[in-house]
Amino acid sequence: MSEVYLKEQEYGKDRVRLAKVVKTGKWHEIIELTVCVLLDGEFEDSYTKTDNSMIVATDSMKNTIYILAKQSSCVENIEIFATEIGKHFITTYSHVHKATISIIKHKWTRMLIDGKLHDHSFHRDGEDVHDTKVVVSRKSVTIESGLKNLLVLKTTGSAFYGFLRDKYTTLPEADDRILSTNVDATWTFNIQNMASVGKIPFNDIFESVKQITLHTFATHNSASVQATLYLMAKNVLKKHSQIDSIRYELPNKHYFTYDLERFGLKNTGKDADIFVPFNDPAGLIIATVARVKSRL
Numbered sequence: 001m002s003e004v005y006l007k008e009q010e011y012g013k014d015r016v017r018l019a020k021v022v023k024t025g026k027w028h029e030i031i032e033l034t035v036c037v038l039l040d041g042e043f044e045d046s047y048t049k050t051d052n053s054m055i056v057a058t059d060s061m062k063n064t065i066y067i068l069a070k071q072s073s074c075v076e077n078i079e080i081f082a083t084e085i086g087k088h089f090i091t092t093y094s095h096v097h098k099a100t101i102s103i104i105k106h107k108w109t110r111m112l113i114d115g116k117l118h119d120h121s122f123h124r125d126g127e128d129v130h131d132t133k134v135v136v137s138r139k140s141v142t143i144e145s146g147l148k149n150l151l152v153l154k155t156t157g158s159a160f161y162g163f164l165r166d167k168y169t170t171l172p173e174a175d176d177r178i179l180s181t182n183v184d185a186t187w188t189f190n191i192q193n194m195a196s197v198g199k200i201p202f203n204d205i206f207e208s209v210k211q212i213t214l215h216t217f218a219t220h221n222s223a224s225v226q227a228t229l230y231l232m233a234k235n236v237l238k239k240h241s242q243i244d245s246i247r248y249e250l251p252n253k254h255y256f257t258y259d260l261e262r263f264g265l266k267n268t269g270k271d272a273d274i275f276v277p278f279n280d281p282a283g284l285i286i287a288t289v290a291r292v293k294s295r296l
């Protein structure tokens with residue numbers, strides 16, 4: 001057999017679920033997270049020589065996440081909390097060279113009861129989440145954040161025509177159609193150094209990216225999912241100088257008119273109002289838009 005070597009490795013604890021309640025008198029906050037920690041470093045011997053002496057047990061990593069959550073005042077700010085966790089692992093263990101921390105923040109929206117925000121009751125109003133992936137090494141920190149699973153639909157203001165037609169094409173041109181997608185967006189931050197991480201208003205930027213995404217989707221006349229995606233990204237980069245690039249993954253969740261002509265009912269063009277939503281197959285449009293780097 002030809003010689004082999006351990007090309008790369010990462011190991012850690014995934015799907016660590018954690019909720020923290022922050023109480024200010026009767027006013028409570030709930031933060032619910034799913035955390036993944038992966039470590040890279042001098043772990044080769046555990047794979048190749050059955051030497052476990054350098055292994056930080058994944059069970060200890062799980063304990064560490066709960067301990068740091070107890071001690072931290074930044075759990076609500078997942079990019080900062082992830083950086084704290086990453087820093088902990090590379091400063092505590094000299095043989096750990098890189099820690100990759102991924103966190104999903106689940107949505108709990110405060111209830112509005114009798115016209116007032118309730119102090120300790122929350123509901124889930126949508127499956128969209130805020131997530132982050134932070135990679136901490138001794139030299140650098142990289143942070144990407146995301147908005148995942150935001151389901152949107154508009155009933156007009158979307159067309160799709162002028163596309164390539166050949167013997168494989170059956171899709172009719174549409175000057176007015178339903179447009180629906182499940183937005184997944186991931187953006188990377190321009191981080192100067194570890195100390196600057198605490199100064200970035202990650203949660204405000206998240207809310208703003210979400211709002212820009214919704215605003216662009218709703219207000220522009222879409223020529224295609226591709227054109228909508230590019231405009232969303234351009235608007236985000238225009239507004240947020242801390243963001244270097246943004247990637248969108250937009251499935252085109254098709255709604256096709258149902259053939260009611262067979263029953264003597266008009267359901268095309270201006271008369272179209274009965275549609276069949278299709279889960280599968282879906283188009284999938286993926287692109288990353290980045291700033292042109294200045295040559296200065």
Ligand SMILES: O=c1[nH]c(=O)c2[nH]c(=O)[nH]c2[nH]1
Nearest residue numbers: 160171223224225226252283
């Ligand atoms: O916005 C669209 N982009 C496409 O690439 C495409 N392809 C398709 O069949 N419908 C659509 N819609």
